[in-house]
Amino acid sequence: MKTYRSARDILNAVEGELRHPHRTAGALPLERAAALLCDGRHYEVVEIRLAPSVPTISGGYQVPIRIGTRVLGVITVASGCARALSIEDRVLLERVAARLARFLMSNGRYILRHAREAAAGDDGTPSARSARSAS
DSSP states (O other): OOOOOOHHHHHHHHHHHHHSTTSSTTOOHHHHHHHHHHHHTTOSEEEEEEOSSOOOOSSSEEEEEEETTEEEEEEEEEOSSTTOOOHHHHHHHHHHHHHHHHHHTTTTHHHHHHHHHHHHHSSOOOEEEEEOOOO
16 A cells, blocks of 8 residues: 655655665665655656756656756656646655755765766666556
């Protein structure tokens, strides 16, 4: 059974993960943030993608992760439920994107460095993705 969590609870959990990124063994902070969003809301898919440009999608929400005018990546959210995404979801995603941007420019610089190194070898868009299981 899916547990619906308030925006404040999810934001606090994401902030906790970003303050202590090495606390959860085996999972990167972006993966944990995507999982927290997916587990706490009625989202089918949450993807946090690091790329200099923001691809467009139809349906769902896309929120850029940015510092000033510099786009670091994007959070993409899709839901299988009709009208499941509200203004509250949009505000939550914007706040999570702001927290992720600050993290990526401070303690998470290693993630951006890895993204740049990967860009030299492949499509250059490392991502963290969480999808709800069909149980």
